[in-house]
Amino acid sequence: MIIEDFETWRPLIDSVDLRGKTRFSGHVEAAGGHGLRGATLPEPPPLQPGKARQVEDYREVWAPLEVIRDALKADDVQGVEFDVDVADAPAATVRIVVLQKPSYESDKLTVVEDSLPEPYRRRAVPPAPDHPRGWSDLDALEAALREIWPNSTGMSDAELDAYEKQVGRPLPPEARVLYSVIREHSVDYSTIPPADPIGFDIWPLDSAQRQARRTDYNDWWFLARTAADDASAKPVQALSQPPEWFVIGGDVAIYAIDMAPGPTGKVGQVIVWNDEDRWDQPFGAQLVSDSLLDFFQGRNHTTWTGSTWTEDLPAYGEVTTANGRSISEVASDELEILYVVRGSEPLSLAPIAGLPRLRTVEATAGSVTDVLALGTLSNLEYLEIGVGEWNVLLDAGQVPPSLKACGVDSGLHNRHTTHEVAAVLDRIRDVFDIPNAGQMLTVRGRLPTSSKV
Numbered sequence: 001m002i003i004e005d006f007e008t009w010r011p012l013i014d015s016v017d018l019r020g021k022t023r024f025s026g027h028v029e030a031a032g033g034h035g036l037r038g039a040t041l042p043e044p045p046p047l048q049p050g051k052a053r054q055v056e057d058y059r060e061v062w063a064p065l066e067v068i069r070d071a072l073k074a075d076d077v078q079g080v081e082f083d084v085d086v087a088d089a090p091a092a093t094v095r096i097v098v099l100q101k102p103s104y105e106s107d108k109l110t111v112v113e114d115s116l117p118e119p120y121r122r123r124a125v126p127p128a129p130d131h132p133r134g135w136s137d138l139d140a141l142e143a144a145l146r147e148i149w150p151n152s153t154g155m156s157d158a159e160l161d162a163y164e165k166q167v168g169r170p171l172p173p174e175a176r177v178l179y180s181v182i183r184e185h186s187v188d189y190s191t192i193p194p195a196d197p198i199g200f201d202i203w204p205l206d207s208a209q210r211q212a213r214r215t216d217y218n219d220w221w222f223l224a225r226t227a228a229d230d231a232s233a234k235p236v237q238a239l240s241q242p243p244e245w246f247v248i249g250g251d252v253a254i255y256a257i258d259m260a261p262g263p264t265g266k267v268g269q270v271i272v273w274n275d276e277d278r279w280d281q282p283f284g285a286q287l288v289s290d291s292l293l294d295f296f297q298g299r300n301h302t303t304w305t306g307s308t309w310t311e312d313l314p315a316y317g318e319v320t321t322a323n324g325r326s327i328s329e330v331a332s333d334e335l336e337i338l339y340v341v342r343g344s345e346p347l348s349l350a351p352i353a354g355l356p357r358l359r360t361v362e363a364t365a366g367s368v369t370d371v372l373a374l375g376t377l378s379n380l381e382y383l384e385i386g387v388g389e390w391n392v393l394l395d396a397g398q399v400p401p402s403l404k405a406c407g408v409d410s411g412l413h414n415r416h417t418t419h420e421v422a423a424v425l426d427r428i429r430d431v432f433d434i435p436n437a438g439q440m441l442t443v444r445g446r447l448p449t450s451s452k453v
Helices: 006-015 055-075 138-148 157-167 173-181 275-279 292-296 371-376 387-395 418-431
Strands: 023-029 034-037 079-085 091-099 108-110 245-250 253-258 269-274 286-289 316-320 337-341 360-363 382-386 405-409 440-446
Touching (some): 006 055, 006 091, 006 440, 055 079, 079 418, 091 418, 108 418, 157 173, 173 245, 173 292, 269 292, 286 292, 371 382, 371 387, 382 387, 387 405, 387 418, 418 440
Parallel strands (some): 316 337, 337 360, 360 382, 382 405
Antiparallel strands (some): 023 034, 023 079, 108 405, 245 253, 269 286
């Protein structure tokens, strides 16, 4: 394999700025993605006055990565994770993990494919028959919609019936009226501001936008940090995107008819969430109007109705050197997420033994001791700890069988090598009968004495 040739890696090692360090790591994908940790590529040439940076300006900077990328393509390899050690320069060692599929998170592992953390699996609590409903005068709604779109042609009753049969459930009455008036609507952005009656798109019933999951752009480790705030009465249930939230359209925000409101909400209310929250926290929604009629007639709520997720106790416990908390302080039967970052003496995990709701534990390498307490957590779904902590757990045969995903923290300044992290992940794969991710290679060579490393 060409990636086993030291000459493939020499241009990258010669070009990076190690800033006084003796190791760096990263990943390169045949399809184009790359990233470095512990080193930086040189800056492109200075900008000329009045000229923006162009792709061509980076070609020389990226050239060493292209050598590796070309080798991946020639070897029919999708990606590699690597670790370069120049502590004994001019001798250099490159440790490589060949990936079966490209991944920006090669220190993470999904144990149960297509699974989601508990808050994202929650089903909506259906409203009681006598639960308050928003203004549901369907004739008035149709009249208001035809005033907005007087010349539109909507879907026929036969088409709406066919859609209901296809999805296996009836449309909300208000949605049926909406789509009987207009099939879809796109904002005209040819003027600034757009001359548009509503300011966002109405999506067709069969559109891909309506079918998209909010969680599609997030990895397990990210979603596992969500704790629902369901302790108080709110107009919107603490959920992600249940079927009862019937999406009608959006722009940056997504609008939906809520057929399963919270205790203080109304059936048929209009709710909204920001599509960009998929990079922040794709959970929860805000109340906009008590009904679709109120919404299209401009009777909207202007007050913040409160978040439906939390980053505080009792569900979310953060223990850091900065906040001075101890694990004993945050441990309770209500704790769902424990996040530990310590730069000093590690803390014992003994206080969390047997906690019934704890489903996410994330602790940086060297932050915790007594890791066998993790084996007593019957509902643990996500676990991320260091190489040493994982090996203790694995040696004792105490890996919680309830895990759906996990991660290996490589330590401050990537203290553990790519091979050490990959070896732990392979041991975890063996526990759950998952095929190993890829081949581990070691490449050695010598740099010229004139090399800057």
